[in-house]
Amino acid sequence: MSETYDFLFKFLVIGSAGTGKSCLLHQFIENKFKQDSNHTIGVEFGSRVVNVGGKTVKLQIWDTAGQERFRSVTRSYYRGAAGALLVYDITSRETYNALTNWLTDARTLASPNIVIILCGNKKDLDADREVTFLEASRFAQENELMFLETSALTGENVEEGFLKCARTILNKIDSGELDPERMGSGIQYGDASLRQLRQPRGTTTQNKQQCNC
């Protein structure tokens, strides 16, 4: 019947128009490159269940339009996201320069704890590169972001980007830094843990009390 997973994470894909956000999502979900991709209207949606460190995690991914005219619409989707892929195009300095704005948006509108991975997309177009790996990784370091260069065309590092982000969130849950029970955390429990037959503690005694009344 319903899908089985341990956790559900809400993810965002953000960044300027034309950086290849939808293609990244498409590559991640369908495992192929989206040939004639149009500008996204508003927000698109995709999901995939992945296995991270022995846990099954359902990624619920909201792929936002990069165009300015959709900005207020897309912003309304930020709330309660657990992770984000912040995407720029390595062949366009303009998209790189806009990163600070996107970052502020994400941290203020989603959650200060949001786990963000910076993705320099279109790695395959190295000849037209306008942003070096070094300066981008410095930017990432300064802003406490993870960083990868990706190619939605070849699929290079696409899976890694999403998984790395998910893994970091899982680690934060394990370390107690993130509390899935908190509202707006962007994390939900699935019921897979149940199917592995774990008994919640203390329920038996509690029930007896309720029965007697």
Next chain:
Amino acid sequence: MMERAMEQLNVQLNRLTRSLRRARTVELPEDNETAVYTLMPMVMADQHRSVSELLLNSKFDVNYAFGRVKRSLLHIAANCGSVECLVLLLKRGANPNYQDISGCTPLHLAARNGQKKCMGRLLEYNADVNICNNEGLTAIHWLAVNGRTELLHDLVQHVSNVDVEDAMGQTALHVACQNGHKTTVLCLLDSGADINRPNVSGATPLYFACSHGQRDTAQILLSRGSKYLPDKNGVTPLDLCVQGGYGETCEILIQHHGRLFQTLIQMTQNDDIKESMLRQVLEHVSQQSDSHYQRILTSLAEVATTNGHKLLSLSSSYEAQMKSLLRIVRIFCHVFRLGPSSPNNGNDMGYNGNKTARSQVFKPLELLWHSLDEWLVLISTELDRNRNNPSSPSSSSEIASLLLKQREVEHSSSAPKLPSLLDPQIVMETEVYADGEDVISMTANRLSAVIQAFYMCCSCQMPQGSVVSLHLPSVIQNPINTQRMTSPRFIEFVCKHDEVLKCFVTRNPKIIFNHFHFLLECPELMSRFMHIIKGQPFKDRCEWFYEHLLAGQPDSDMVHRPVNENDILLIHRDSIFRSSCEMVSKSTNEKLKQGIAVRFHGEEGMGQGVVREWFDILSNEIINPDYALFTQSADGTTFQPNSNSSVNPDHLNYFRFAGHILGLALYHRQLVNIYFTRSFYKHILGIPVNYQDVSSIDPEYAKNLQWILDNDISDLGLELTFSVETDVFGAMEEVPLKPGGTSILVTQDNKAEYVQLVTELRMTRAIQPQINAFLQGFHTFIPASLIQLFDEYELELLLSGMPEIDVQDWCRNTEYTSGYDPQEPVIQWFWQVVTGLTQEERVLLLQFVTGSSRVPHGGFAYLMGGSGLQKFTVAAVPYTSNLLPTSSTCINMLKLPEYPSQEVLRDRLLVALHCGSYGYTMA
């Protein structure tokens, strides 16, 4: 020799006496088959002495199996609890493990029927408790099925394997759980039954308890540490509880497995689960405590928000997401309205009121409403941008511009005014979409569905005010219309996004029927869209009308089969009006809505035909002149309230009853046999009457009013004032039309007002009490907001049905003028087109030209115009591109342009019929 004979005789005599004394044979027949049938009744009655006596010295085989199922007498004894016979048979060597044709031993039968003593004895004689019947059932299965715990106790210690499986892999524990035998379950568990044992399809004891909603059993299993396991198809115990609507069992599952709560909430997204069952379960769980209530609603709100966001994402399936969102929101609103189990914090329901815990549950949805708002703002921006950067008209606006052109050439006063759908502003809007086309067309449906969800959430927070619709005494009970006020927040929302909403609706008016149901509940919002609604096909509006009329009613048949004899309306034919009035007023409105069952006194018949007949006869009675309720209009076929009806002192009650009956008929789609005047239909609809309506009661006077309007009255010296003289019981009295009217002169400038006021006086004020009483009755079944969907012509169709139109008769009685003659190709085409029209379209055409949907008695030859007989006439009009046909109803004239082809003629005629036939309402 003699002695032997004597002896034999004695023996025989002895037998005879014994036999006679016991009223039965005293000797078993030789063959087993006959013998067993002699013994069987005695065994059943446990007549052990007789049995013992008969068996003594007989050669009967105690293990003889007989009958279809091949049972022995021991089976019979065990089955019936004949313990003495059972022992007797055992002593005589009956096999305690003998199996009948289905594999059952006597022990099985004793267990099944709970024959405790028999069971005990069978065990003493070493009956094998582990034998399975052909279905694999053992004695303990039988005990478990029927919950015979005490017996099970005795038996279970003899059982080698308490988890013995039947052919389906089911253990005694499985069947006990399924049947909810608590003590049996405990006994089996105490005897070491495997609490998690799956059957062949992977179903565990907990699974069975849940599949049958056995809450106590589920509780026992869970508190004993039962695992939560799905079956081999992945169906979980929770799935089963929800499918069955077992709220209590669900609640117990959640108590023990907290995470199932989320799973339960997520199930609202599953299309396969019946909404009613899911709602039932969530309803129950929410009522457990205030915190349950809060948690359920908050979680539902979260799921709804995610679904709403998915719906607003263009890659999702519109249909599936839309249904999912609306389902979740419906459930959410339902649970919210129930309120928490303790009423103490349930009072504040106002949306803008205090942030009490209760309204907090809406909080997660704010994200969705925020997105909705941003989307609508975005669309509005797109519209603006496109407007400043106009492009060529899109195809959707072609028809609009066509009609707009038509308006310019049109001048006939009786020709239909075009719908305000064609306001220049709107037409302009239609033209500018082309650029933002993609965004708007791709999101309009999705946004509309979210708007519907928003409306549902806003209105479920409004207090449910009991608005008593008017004051209704005696005859008909007070209908209590439980109507909610429209939420101020929603009204504000509609006002804010007015432009975008209108744009959506203009582009796809179906959105109104699919998502904008709120219009029906809110007249102030409805009026904004009325012109678009009225522009929709009659059929669609009918569907919408009935969909909402019957919303919330159990699937009502036209005629219901009453379970209760008291629900049948028993009508006396000889006093049909009075007895109907009595019967209907005795019943409740709710019952009458569910269905009507009529029986005429002294007659057998019931059913749809009788109901139809009742409405038919009753409607004829309502207009019976003897009651003086209605008078015939000038044309002799239509009726309207009689201003002198007060000769009957009870007349207002009767009007209320008449309204009641017509409302009821409409509610149940029954046609009545009355045609009212145009003006009375307008009164029912709440549409103002105009001077042309006067012609139905006083055609000459109507002509005079028309004359005043058509001519300059400045220099005529009419010396009219805003007053009329009326004859009140023989004395002339001057009645002012408005305050101080007797001293206000009618001038060229204010003559229109004069005509309107004098029309209202004649048409409305004179029969106001009657109209009001009629409407009170009518609105009991038909809310005013719904009937508004129609114009007076359509209302007539709804109430009295579609008249049959004979095209040949029509054609024979048609005249031609201005250059047309029957041989003209255009005329030939015209009749070919008319022949090809549907019945409904023909009626529209007839209405369009004559103003009436009915053919007079005797056919088209008797068609009446403003001044006597006036045949249907077709007049030629020079053709210019896009010109539509027009009409002059007072002379029954269709002005048909000389179209170049049949296709064009047909096309233009249909446009005129569908857009123009309601135009009179605004003329």
